[in-house]
Amino acid sequence: MSKVIITCAVTGSAHTPTMSKYLPLTPDAIAEQAIEAAEAGAAILHLHARDPQDGRPTADPRVFSQFVPRIQAYTDAVINITTGGSVHMSLADRLAYALEISPELCSLNMGSMNFSLHPVARKITDWRYAWEKPYVEAFEDSIFRNTFKDIKQILQVLGEERGTRFEFECYDVGHLYNLAFFINEGLLKPPLFIQSIYGILGGMGPDPENLMLMRTTADRLFGRENYRFSVLGAGKHQMPLAATSAVMGGNVRVGLEDSLYLGKGELAVSNAEQVRKIRRILEELSLEIATPDEARAMLGLKGRDKVNF
Template sequence: MSNKVILSCALTGAGDTTAKSPHVPVTPKEIADSAIKAARAGATIAHIHVRDPETGQLSHDVNLFQEVVERIRESETDVIINITSGGGGDWVPNDAYPTTGGEGTDIQTPEERHEPVGKLLPEMCTLDCGSTNFGNMLYVSPTDWLKRQARLVQESGVKPELECFDTGHVRFANQLVEEGLIDGDPLFQFCLGIPWGAAADAETLSYMKSRIPGNGKWAAFGIGRMQMPMVAESVLQGGNIRVGLEDNLYLKKGQLATNEQLVDKAVGIVHSLGSDIMTPAEARKHLNMLNPYGKED
């Protein structure tokens, strides 16, 4: 068990959650404010998606990402900014025309998915390491596309977080490392409990972490009611953690949460297990990253 862990807060995500909780941030100001509050509560990293301010639905607008990032930076809050590069990967079946995506299909090229990262140069970004079933929807991320996207991330100098929703994704992430497309010590994120990816349990976590390289670092999260149990399990198995409204809306049964409340609860769990949270400065050194202004910390 590590003495200190990195705590990420996934602020808003891309799911249809805004109608389920008034606490899910939507506008750039709301997302930035939530990141700042989460950081003050103890979050090391703020993981950022953006939404259409009018509809609350997923957006890929680079200008919205830029406003969020600028608001956080201008606040002088020390938090590592992690922008999603998952982009448009949603394929919804269309029974009438099976070769054409149905309503809700949203597919972007690797170059389009990379655009916010390449323009804004955050310290970190995600890189989803394979296609997977999300309920009855398919998230599409083919291997050749991922290699192109990994090269773009590498050329930008941004630290990729290798998102693994299933065991095969770990294998492909290792392939990216072997092909020299990931610089430095690779950082894996095990995304557990999403139907129908890897299960959110101790055995699955133990297996996935056993498959990464010796110099690999890792974090894990569970969705819904498994969010806090996976916080504890990840700490016990020596990894880093993630919470936030992207993955879970509740502080406890029947009580909707804010991001800062979820961070505060996770901090309490970490302390109860005899560990502590890394500051952003400590995490930058641990991950061999640059600071927000492009200089070595």
Template sequence: MASKKKVIITCAVTGAIHTPSMSPHLPVTADEIAQAGIAAAEAGAAILHLHARDPKDGRPTQDPAYFRPFLERIKAATDAVINITTGGSPTMTVEDRMRPAMAFKPEVASLNMGSMNFGLFPMLNRFKEFQHDWEREYLENSRDLIFKNTYQDIETILRRGGENGTRFEFECYDISHLYNLAHFMDRGLVQSPPFIQSVFGILGGIGPNPEDLMHMRRTADRLFGEDYQWSILGAGRNQIPLATMGAAMGANVRVGLEDSLWIEPGRLASSNAEQVRRIRIILEALNLEVATPDEARAILHLKG
């Protein structure tokens, strides 16, 4: 019997883009993040991409003390691949952003492949009521913010993470980020096959149209040949449509409340697991099979 292609589902559980007043379902406390991660893994996510928040007000934090309790619970309950952010939030210093990945030496860490504008302020058109002052300020301040990922920053994270055996989810928000990745591969600082998370629909990055997806794909094919693992992340309402398009073209997929609060237009997702179940149904309808964590480890050459 012909075997079906395996697709890796990553679930990004809470992130740093959305704020607690936007959805009652956004995990904030360590307990909520642990429960959400475990349920997402049970629903079929092989990789959990994790950020932490300060439980007092839901603010993003890179203090390892906030990561430890949910990492311990998730590792005890699942064999999901742990992927820790080095992006943190665009307002943080790179040193701060690296702290949890350096402390916990995960199998995977994210690595953002270029400096960019990161426009969160359009969300002020949709969300108007905020429980905490920091939330509105955070969105407003993104009008004058650069998400800093210089060549030196990228090299530091590659070298220091690499010493721990951590491999990377390369966050590519635009075509130039693929060229930056190729540059680091040419210098021998990135080993094949790179795991490319192409991000669509963030203001400051490439748009969310099928043509954008095709342009990313063609450029990655030209730069990396067959030798890369591709994954698709569509922000907001683009999440499920873009993941579906990408999966039909052979990509892996990323869902989760970090990237979209929605399950369909006008309806908030009740959990991360709900989004994992939704994309899983679509993948299976496309005759694709969801990769287990160990299959993801083999596909991505992780340390295990």
């Protein structure tokens, strides 16, 4: 079994400020939590941006530029810039910062889908900011769009033209087949980094049997030697599914984008706290943690010296 890559998704775009006072919102908070997560053992930092005034998701390159170069300066972690943004952003908005800096790694959702957490709005009565409730409720009638044409464009302008590789976010078995299609089209080559995702409303459920199905399907489509498998469990499923992935020879993703909690009823006070917990679990299982440079080699990345910071 190879070393385990820990990815930390620092803030995301789904959770809102009311849901946790520990969710990093400002450039300073995002940078500080990302740097601490890297120090705790995260080899990859998956990054979104927030409006510093009220914490709403933003794709503004000017906001990204207030924290990404700082993270790059203080850590050797792989910087992974989202191309997903949020369901309320256009493709042009979602790509703007990545096209500007040509990062080593970007996320890439492998299909259009319903993606929602609108039931959460029924549980909250006192919102910190006025934008939050309508934003969460709007998920009920929103679709995350990534058509075949959208995906092809991302692969060409970031992958072919800029040498960026991808964290392929797969929320269902069909997304693996979409990925196989683009390989057959000649737009991708190994090694692939497949982030399988469980427990999002609109995607695949968090049952361990689904994890097994995704892994065996990926084996059949790509050959195990041609990809790295990782697991994202949403909410309370974060740690159990991550541990299951590691035991199966896979990699793991944690962070406040995916879950606001450390344990039952206990909010995580930082991203690093989740990184330290999964690292402790992995080391108790006698598994070794990959360094950023080891992750670069495993994923075939171009190197931190070839980005435009």
